Amino acid sequence: MALSIASNASALMAASAASSANRDMDVSMERLATGKRVNSASDDAAGVSTISRMNSQVRGLNQAIENASQGQSMAATAEGAMVEVESMLQRMRELSVQSVNDTLNSNDRSNLNDEVDQLKQEIDRVVSATAFNGTALLDGSGDFDLQLGANAGQTMNFKVGNLSTTALGTSLSGAASTASTSNSASGTAAVETVAQMAFNGNDTYEFDLEVGDGAGGTTTLSIAGADVAGGSASDVADKINTAIGAAVTAGSMAAGSVEAKANGNVISITNNMGDSVSVSGFSSDGNGTASYSSVSGAGSSLLLDDAGATTSLSNTGGGGVTNAAGTLTLEAGKDYNFTVNGNNISVSNLGTDTTEDELLAELKLAIGEGAAGSAVSGQVFTLEDSSGKNIEITNFDAAASEAGSAGSMSMTIRTDSAFATPSNTFAQGGSDTSDIGAGAIVQLQFSESEGDYSLDLGGESFTVATASAGDSLQEAIGATRDAINANTQINGNITARVVDGKLEIENKSLAAVTLDNFGATGKAAEVAGAATFGSTNMVTAQNASTNNGVEATPSETTMRFSEDDTYSFKVGGAQVTAQVSDGNLDNMVAAVNSQSNITGIEASLSNGDLLLTNASGGAINLTDFSSEGTGSATAATAAGQGGSATLTDTNAVTGASTAAAGVATATTMELSMDTTDDVSFQISDGRTNSVVRLTSFDTTDNSAMLAEVQSALSQSGSNITASVTSATSAITLTNSLGGEVELSNFKSDGAGVMTASPASEQGVGKMLDDTGTGASQSAVAAIDISSSSGATSALDALDRAIETIGKERANLGAVMNRLDSTISNLTNVSVNTEAAKGRIEDADFATESTNMTKSKILAQASTSILAQANASKQGVLSLLQG
Incomplete structure (x- = not known):
């Protein structure tokens, strides 16, 4: 065997075995820790999909069990109410049996009928009030679907009939439609x-x-x-x-x-x-x-x-200091004693050759300065104290009078102070000059009706042309007014009017305007000669004291602001800008009063409005009104001081609208026949009664019946209309006002039956039949036991009603029993599905514990062998050392 160190195969094998053992040990430990065999898709790719489907099924089944339980509760609620309704019907039947007995008199039966009426009302109340989660149960609208499975379409349906007194007793089946000779429908009436x-x-x-x-x-x-x-x-x-x-x-x-x-x-x-x-x-x-x-x-x-837009309003004034006037007639050859303003006046030495001007001059001297002549006619004199003092005539049978000089013009000034400015008299050839103050109003009166007058106003020349133009004095004054108002040099600041035959000038500017250069031509220029008196004056004044005239009546204007906004306008020519917030006018009052030293106009609050007051009785001019938003102001003057206006800076308003208060839900009823027959009936809208004469109602061509119905409705002026659609042979009656549609007195020549079907929630459909037994089946609502025969009929209606209640209760009982079985089955399926899912998903602790122990041992063994394999090559070193 060769000895090498380049490759240590035994070490590599030991290392691989150690890695595999550790990996197997990790898997076992994960499964033991989670209790699940499948923790990721890599654990079981097919199992993951199966587990997901089973999980959906189990959760759906559990909810279906809950649905079934809720359905049972709903049915139990309805059935419980039916128990009470049946109890009341039984009591009504008991009273009917009692009423049939002739041992009772009419009063006794009437008393019994009173209880029946109360019970009928209570039945209807119970029917209308019985609901489950806001859904009515007993009014005939109950058509309920219960989801009793985990998948779509797994539903159960049950219905509850109409148990109101108008439906109970009409049919043993308790169906919504029943035979009768009348029916009615009612929609939602309009709110006008x-x-x-x-x-x-x-x-x-x-x-x-x-x-x-x-x-x-x-x-x-x-x-x-x-x-x-x-x-x-x-x-x-x-x-x-x-x-x-x-x-x-x-x-x-x-x-x-x-x-x-x-x-x-x-x-x-x-x-x-x-x-x-x-x-x-x-x-x-x-x-x-x-x-x-x-x-x-x-x-x-x-x-x-x-x-x-209306941006201005003028208050013509409450009345500044006024000039008192009276009429005095004197006869020649007589002496007079009378009092003027507390002054004792004596008139003597009055002859036939005494002129009016002579007498007037003496009167003026006696009364004092400030009297101005304004008219002379024969022996009648008009006196005017233009300083504003009363002329009080006492101890004399005639009224006071006053005369004016020929060819003169008297001017009365209304100022902003509490005291009137003395009047000035302009005469031919004089050099009189007067200033018309800012915001002041003056009145000019001309003494002669024949002749021409000329004057300068604000540097512009004007003529009152009476003689040269051939006009009357009034026409000449009117022409002068128009000329002043048309003059572009002054018309922005000066306005002319004709008031009580006088030329009235108003200075709207903030500076005085000069009136001067008065002149007279023609007869107006003739000045009376000086009076010649004897040794004794004709008129003497024995008391120089005077009395005050009529004090100023304050001018008043109220302003009512339409809404919160920032408003700007001019008061007496002075700019005012203020904000109205939450209806509070304090800022507005302060803004107006800050200009009072210029305008003489003060502001205060009066009943929530802004009250503007000019104590001197002078004009209150509101101009240049504007608002930042849509706000407007209604300005009204005091009685007799002008008019009123709505101040706004918007354009003209020529339209307005009112939204619908409550549109009606039209009442409809559809009429159809089961077979062609000749029928008649009556239609009522609650106000009129339309009689439909005996006419053929053809199931294939209802044109004849439609024409007859329309004619009857038209002749009675009914609110109901009749129409027909091509898709059906039925005739539709419509009350667009949402009122009643009532059909009654149905009669047919043959055995034809008409179906009268109101729209949804507008009534109960009925079959109209004057031949069958159904027509005689009256509802509980119609029973009346105040007579023996009525009580007998009531027994039949009540028996049918009790039978209907019994059938409805039996139906609900069957529904609740069915739901018990449904719940049991759903529970079984859910449990078994959950068990099947567990077998795929759950870990086997015995197997995993064994696997983990095995993996631990192998991991330790492989680690030990790896160490020995690494040490086995150490012998090579000994060989190299030798």
Whole structure:
């Protein structure tokens, strides 16, 4: 044998054996640790797939066992309720037997019937309330599938009949359909959608009204030339109803689906279908608007106005200091004593040649400065104390009077202070000049109705042309107003109006405007000559004291803001910007009051609104309104101080809508015949009764019956319509309003039977037969034991009802027993499948323990041999050393 060291075969063999023994030992230890023979697909590739399938089957079987147990509970719940229903039926039968006996009088039977009625109500309550996990059990809708296997299709079905009093007693079988001569169905009634339009102003209006039909469609009605007169909108309602009638005739709307009613200036539009209502294209011939609101159904309240955005409102003033006036008539040759403002006035030496101007001049001297003449006519004088003091006439039979100088113009100024600025009188040839203060209003009155006047306003010249133009004084003043407002140099700051025959000028700017260069021509320029008096004045004043005039009535404007937003506007020309948050107006009050030293307008809160007050009675002008969002403000002046407006910076609003309040679920009932026969019956929608005359109902061609039904419904104005589809010979009755569809008094010439089938959950299908026994089988709901004959009939109905309950209970008992067997079988299959899976998947501890011991021994032995094999080559060293 050769001696070599290049290859140590024995060591390699020992190392391989050690590795194999360790690997086998790892496998055994894993299986012993997990208890499973198959821990990965490499352990048993085919076994892994089998184990997965068996695992699904076992888990499915266990759930099926749970399903069966739940099914038993459901059946037990229904059966328990049936026990109570049967108990009540037995009591009702007991009472019926008692009522048949003639030892009872009518009162006794009525008392017994009262208990029967209560029991019927309780049966219906039990039927409606009995449910399992929210599913009704006894109302006839019960059609239940139980999954009783691990795989699809492994189900069991059972049904529970309708046990309500309307079904019990009608058939021994307890089926949903039974012979009768009447039947009814009822869907979900519509919730009326109601919108209102309140018309603001007598005007002629136009708009389009669009209404939903409850089935996804809409109809548009064009309303034109609708008048609101005398605060009544009846013409608007009439035109809407006329348009509705035309649409009904055209077939685009159902009769009674929409109606309009008027109450004063408000019309109510009702969509009985419960669908939407909307208005668009709103306009008025004048300035009329309409407030749209949703009464029933979601929608916004809007002001319909075909005008543009409204950003300003002017309060004309509550009344600044006013000028008192009166009339005084004096006769020549008489002396007078009277009191003016507490001053004792004496008039004497009055002759026929005394002129009005002479007397007026003396009166002015007696009363004091500030009186201005404004009119003279014969011996009648009009007195006006333009300083704002009362002219109180006492101890005299006539009223006070006042006269003015010929060819003059008097000016009364309303300022922001509590005291009126004294009036100024402009005369021909004078050099009077007056400033109209910022925000002030002045009134100019001309003394003569014949002649021309000229004046400069803000540096612009204007003429009141009475004589040269041939106009009346009022026409001339109106022309001057128009000229001032049309002047582009001043119309941004100055506005002219005609008020009570006077030319009123309002300065909207923040600076004073000058009024000067007054002149008069023609008759207006004639100045009265100086009065010539005798040794004694005609008028003397014995008391120089005066009284205050009428104090200013504060101007007031309220502002109500529509929503939280940031608002900007000008008050009296001063800019105000503030935020309204959570309806709080404190910021707005502070912003307005910060400008009070400029505007004279103060803000406060009043019933949740912003109240603007000008204590002097001057105007409150709101301009340049805007908001960052969609907010608007309703501004209203105090009574007699102007109007109101909704301030908004948005464009004109010409449309609004109200969402559907609750669309009806149409009620339908299908009518079919088992054979061709001549039949008659009645159809009711709960409001009308339609009589269908004896007509052939052909099972192959029902056109004659359809025409008769449609004619009967049309003549009675019923809400029900009739139709037929090509796919069936049945006639379908539809109440689109979701109301009742009731069929009654069915009669046939032959033995034909009609089936009346309501839609799902709208009623119970019945066979209508006036010849069979089924027609006489009344339901428990119809029994009445207040008479002996009624009690006798009740016994038959109750016997059938008790029999029905018995059959239903027997059916449920069979179901529960079947489920017991199902559970036992499923348990057996599950256990055996689990055992089979265990034989594949589980580890054999005896075998694995033996394998692990063997592997340990082999691992130790191979390690020892490997050491010896490595040491066997040490002899080569001895040979080399020798």
